[in-house]
Amino acid sequence: MIYDVIIIGAGVVGGAVARELSRSKVSVLALEMESDVCCGISKSNTGIIHTPCLVKGPSLKAEFNLKGNLMMDQLCSELGVTLQRPGALILAYSDEDREILQAYREQGEKTRKAFDAPGQIYKIIEKVELQTIEPNLNKEVVCALFAPDAGRIIPYELGTALWENAVSNGVALRLKHKVDSVIKPENDDSPWTVKSGKQTFQSRYVINAAGHGSEEIGQKAGFSHSVIEKVKGQYMIYKRKRDFDVNHILFQVPPKGKGKAGKGILVCKTVYGNLMIGPDARWVGDGNDTGTDRESLEEVLEGARKSIPELSPKGIIKTFAGIRPKPAAGDFIIESDQRFIHLCGIESPGLTSSPALAREVIGLLNHLGLEFEPDENFKSRRDPIVKEILNLDKDELKRRIDLPEDDKDRIVCRCEQVPRSRIIDAMNRGIRVDSLDAVKRRTRAGQGQCQGNFCGKRVRKLLSRELDIPEEEITQRGGQPLGDRINKL
16 A cells, blocks of 8 residues: 555654644554654653743744644644643843843744734733742742743643544554665655565655654655754652642743753643653763663752752652754754655754644645645544542542452552543553553553552553453563653652
8 A cells, every 4th residue: 555644753743743634535654663652752841832932033943833832722622631821930030131031022022923923921020029929939039031821731641642633533553663764766656665674665755753763764765964962851750749839830041051951940830730840951872861860860959949949859759851852953854855754853842833843744745746635524622531630538549449350430540549441441542552651641540659559560450451461561661662761769
């Protein structure tokens, strides 16, 4: 079979493209090297929907970040993904920082104006008001820029939702299919050939959305000038219960020498109420190096305490790291040649930009000759997997933990109070779920304070029973070549 389009990479950008393509009657195949979708940078990031204030323009990043930000509310509503917009505070500690905030404000307004978005939404908040709206803030903060268009999601929930919706609308997804070679068409009428192991696939068009593997894939297709650097960022997650709160997404004016520090250390709550701090930024040579180290984590904590002094190692339940594909030229790389679309260096704000990048890809495909006939059976909506957060009392929790194994109300994960029915739902959405991490990302089983020490055996047994495979074949990460190493501090 010759497909209309092959997508290489099943991250959030590839998922957004796949969903847009599934609106029409084109045949689409997606190839992903991992055992699940969104296993690279699409899961290991802050989940921030970025404000244009912090994205330098004019640039592709600035354009697609704004457009994606404006699309995100409707997209998340359709896909059953929780999006919260508490707004961001960019913190200033000096008069020099105040001048930088003004430049950020002007930058944000200029970007919004350039693309006909409503302007005049940013404002400088002085110290007295800051202490009221963010009482645990460092007393050394003199003012902050408030950006109400900043938001937060769980990044892998959006990515999974995009792929579930795309698959339900007819996209073919092949997991554990690492692309070994890409062979150019012999002429304008012949297809591209993509090889994965012993299998060969062909398509009229190819889209490279392979994350930090996009440089290598691009080189195989002839895009030799695209260069990305690998930057590792490390993060910490706190348990939900704590003695203080954070109401906004807190950024800092980047310190001098931002080649190492990036945007500075962020402090914010996740959608589910856990506190997150990070990332740092360290250039690495190995794209598989997703381990954490004590020195870097101590620097992350020290940087976060500049925003919230009460932060300490107490209450940290996990650490993790992600590798960002940083383009050497500083901007997204979006190129096309011979019916091949090359998306490279899609680092932050790639998550925010993803729906707008997908629309751009559709436009490029149309320009290259692909005709789109709308599919009247396209389903835009998807039900969420996490429909409610249970808050059972101690006695009811114990009762439901002890229910029979096949009871839908049986609590599998004690910390997050995840019922069996939620996991079964996640396993029946068109994408194979066969690892503890795949269940964790979809259902929150294993995301709590004990990090799966209680529920790991229960999840493994459930998967074994439902998939009819031995328990020993159920692994933490599904045998992924790029499975990240999660460490408890």
